[in-house]
Amino acid sequence: MKIRESGMPDESLWEKFFEPEQILATMQLNHNIEDVFDFGCGYGTFAIPASKVIKGKIYAADIEEVMINRVAQKASEENLENIETMLCDFIHEDIKLEAESVDYVMLFNIIHAEKPERLLKEAYRILKPEGKLGVIHWNYDPATPRGPPIAIRPRPEQCIKWAGEARFKFENRHDLKPYHYGIVFSKPVKE
Numbered sequence: 001m002k003i004r005e006s007g008m009p010d011e012s013l014w015e016k017f018f019e020p021e022q023i024l025a026t027m028q029l030n031h032n033i034e035d036v037f038d039f040g041c042g043y044g045t046f047a048i049p050a051s052k053v054i055k056g057k058i059y060a061a062d063i064e065e066v067m068i069n070r071v072a073q074k075a076s077e078e079n080l081e082n083i084e085t086m087l088c089d090f091i092h093e094d095i096k097l098e099a100e101s102v103d104y105v106m107l108f109n110i111i112h113a114e115k116p117e118r119l120l121k122e123a124y125r126i127l128k129p130e131g132k133l134g135v136i137h138w139n140y141d142p143a144t145p146r147g148p149p150i151a152i153r154p155r156p157e158q159c160i161k162w163a164g165e166a167r168f169k170f171e172n173r174h175d176l177k178p179y180h181y182g183i184v185f186s187k188p189v190k191e
Contacts, residue, residue, distance in 0.1 A: 023046070023136065029134065031054070033055065035103055035104075036105070036106065040107075041062045041071055043067065044071035047060040048071070056082065057083070058082060059086055059095075062086075063087075063089050068086070071083065072085050091114065091119070094125075100125075100129065101128070102126050102131065105127050107120075107123060107134065108136040111154055111159055123166075129188065130187065131187050133185040135163070135184075136182045137153070137181060138153060163183070171185055172184050
């Protein structure tokens with residue numbers, strides 16, 4: 001089942017909304033990161049460039065088979081061997097990864113899902129202590145050229161609240177002009 005308002009525009013239009021390499025650097029995804037999980041990878045807008053930066057593997061997950069196939073095709077065309085695609089309904093099911101198995105989790109343009117708390121809980125489970133969680137979403141502005149309806153579009157403050165309730169520690173917030181904001185969180189070391 002797709003998440004609400006999850007329809008993707010044509011890939012060429014979608015790609016115009018982002019500068020992935022710059023956004024990933026701003027969101028602290030760099031060569032020190034080993035393994036990454038991308039919730040809702042879509043066309044691989046962030047998974048493909050992330051795979052070129054990290055030391056390990058990126059798990060590119062989506063609920064739509066057409067998206068998974070597109071990411072696999074792009075990875076093959078670019079000879080990227082560290083991308084593992086996963087078709088899964090992560091809104092309703094646990095991800096097939098061990099607890100504390102990745103260093104970075106990407107929740108990019110997906111936290112407007114019906115159960116954001118569930119996404120955050122699963123992100124917390126698979127993230128290693130001191131690992132990073134990156135949240136990106138469309139600005140709370142009806143003038144953006146895309147994004148879910150304002151009624152379900154989360155404000156940064158709401159994302160910070162949800163993440164705090166899921167036990168994440170707020171690190172910093174970024175203005176990803178012209179259309180997005182980004183927030184980086186970390187998973188605290190166990191007490």
